[in-house]
Amino acid sequence: MPSRINDFAIKLANVNGTGSASANGLIMQAIFRMGVPVSGKNLFPSNIQGLPTWYEIRVNAKGYTARALDYDLIVAMNSQTYKKDVAEVRDGGFLLYDSSWPLDDELIRDDIHYIGVPLARMCNEAFGAPRERILMKNIATAGALIELLNIDAAVVEQLLEEKYGKKKAMRESNKKALKLGADYIKANFTYPLEFHLKTMNANDDKILIDGNTATALGCVYGGATVAAWYPITPATSVMDGFKEFCEQYRKDPETGVNNFAILQAEDELAAIGMVIGASWNGARAFTSTAGPGVSLMNELLGLAYYAEIPAVVVDVQRVGPSTGMPTRTQQGDLFECAYASHGDTKHILLIPANPNECFQFAPKCFDLAERFQTPVFLMSDLDIGMNDWVTPKFTWDDSYTPDRGKVLTAEQLESLDKFYRYLPTDGTAVAARTLPGIHSKGSFFTRGSGHDKYGVYTETPDLYAEVMDRLLLKHKEAAGWVPAPIIEKREGAKVGMITIGGCDPAVREALDMLADMGRPMDYMRIRAFPFHADVEEFLATHDYCYVVEQNRDGQLCSMLTLETPVSKDKIKPILIYSGFPLSAKHVIDAVTARLEELNAIYR
């Protein structure tokens, strides 16, 4: 096999709770610092300790960093999954295992290479405390990988310096463990392997960050002051991040007070209630949750929709239904969020594809929620939210001013004959609102019961319908304000490929592969609901469109047929919903499964 530089995938099989995460992170970060395009996917169980967990790293000089599914090297550190892990190594690939114990015969394949390193034995001899022995085994493994993959040792050293700067003992143990692994490889094997790393400079303007941290930062920059939440995987780190950034940026330098309030609610019903209460009172407020939380929030989301109160909900989607698979990713909450609550409701969704968009969209969510006085969802997911992504550095435009929507001031109220809460006066579908404590003339009794356009309680059919029709119009108006889809056209394309969110890197890679196969396709990544006019335009100009999404029922497909004039037979769903991040291979397999159709189009 010819040597392959900066183009390979490895998978590390570990036991949850043994400290493998920090070693995995170290490798990932070192590769990033070497300026090489890289991704890391944590495939972890819903468990604190004991169950299998995997970490995949893909390195690709061309920037294809979706999951590869073909593993050049598997690091098998979990006896529970040994057999499965051995089976997943590609033909001619490598298996790194702990040779403190002999390998079972059934784990021997004659088409792969074995690299046995007596990790446990070495660490037991070198370290005293049992916990340290376990932790350092992971670091020793990293040491072996440094040599096998040609990771820049100086970069690793620097990272340890940064991480353990003051904790000298920890730094020294780590260094010692790294050396154990590295020395063993140098003494016993040919290194580096035929596939390995070489320094590049692809990451100069990039950062390594997870989507939840990015969302949290976006909420700080967007001016959120009240956050209410109930802990749930995979959304918890949004609030952890928000708290951390608030401690950093929102402590008043003069008075020391907190220019924020974070309320850990008793449940998600309360969390959304608090958001609605705070927004009603003029604060930018949000909650972060996952599908089960949104299910609980349904009743109050309908109240916010109908009474026209801003509310921002960050939904970090995970696998449903019910408890489902809490630590696996999915795009299964589109219906749940777009149409949350009883009666006729429609909400605004923003759908980021990566941490950079999480950061950009978070302030946008507040702008839209206040402009349209309605709930807005940020539809992240576990893959985006909890994995570290290489993404362009965030930037901020200091000329940004928050769009607080139409809120009447005391002076405006003073000069008003009478205030009517639900009567727009500027030709749009949005009426001005008033805040408590401003002026008695603006006082209003907010409620979820039937009302006419003046805000007066009604059970009269026409008067009720008039308001409902305006709410629909308001949702339509929002289509002009949400982020437009990303559209990329290719010469000779006859087919469209549509997707959302974190499917982006896998679909792009697949599109390049398809183009190489003589099947160029146009690309559209939808970024919001209601659908932007460009979405309809794309659908109208393509007779055959694949729609790639991560749920069983083709929720995006259904929404497209429901909310645009596109005919159902134009839409070809590609549905990958088993809980792991998407790979280009998934897309290619689905396309080639119906190759005749495609061939007929391109004939």
Place this chain on the structure above:
Amino acid sequence: MPSIVKPLVTHPSLVRNELGLTIRDYEGSMSTLCAGCGHDSITAAIIRALWELSVEPCMLAKLSGIGCSSKTPTYFVGGAHGFNSAHGRMPAIATGANAANRTLTYLGVSGDGDSLSIGIGHLSHAIRRNLNMLYVLENNGVYGLTKGQFSASSDVGSKSKKGEANKMSPIDPVQLALTLGATFVARSFSGDKAQLVPILKAGLAHRGFALVDVISPCVTFNDHEGSTKSYKYTRGKHHIATESDFVPHANEIVGEIGPVGATTIQMHDGSSLRFTKVPEGYDVTDRMAAMEYLRAHQGEVVTGVLFADESVPEMHEMNNTPAEPLGSLPFSKLCPGSGALAELMADFR
């Protein structure tokens, strides 16, 4: 529930409060509840309490859940903002509202169904947060609005209108609140305005969560023989444990302090709650004493301010939030800007 507009003819001799407002200025739209409903008497007491305290109408936020009781915020202070939210969720909405703007006076109205069944979780946690609000629980032992089902405060043996007897043990909001650490707990009776008004005023002045459980007979579904929340039963069993008087901070405290154990509690805003009668050995600042007293008087409707503690920090104090509303902080104080962001990016390399 159409709201009927009342004719606004003000008698010139009507007394004005500190703000120059008459009691009519604290009224709302005409009640649409059944004639004789206890809730209407409570509304009248609320109007009087707010007027006497000279609460500025636009600085009042009145919130409620769903139920006949929860409709009543429309019937007082038309000049205040109100939020008639969803069944049981008022404490959550109030928590968020209060978090965003602590400068308003918060008054929540709820029912026994709203508070003790569907919303008991929110009520409990609002108490734990010591949310600064007056929470009036209009307790009729029945679901009025859905026409007469038992509520969680119906006593064992209490009979529904159809004659069916309740077999499950009741939840007493006063005991619940005491157990959960509430900092102001009182009970009163809608038929006793003389007692209710000062209690409401003290609850409004209290720093933190003030729960006032008001027995409020439902004339339509729960005012018959066999009901333990009827006018007749409540009048018969009404046991006034403590008698109190609310003294605004401007006024000097005058008059007799009652028998042994009587106290004057200094409220956070400088006003005081003066007890004119407290049973011997009962200390209104002693939670255990209050609980023991209630236990010793089971079967009676014990009323009065039963417990008050002004020393516990309320939600904002716990959260160290600024004095001005979070919702109106200037954006420049909230957004760290491009420079800070560029610096922060180095942490993600």
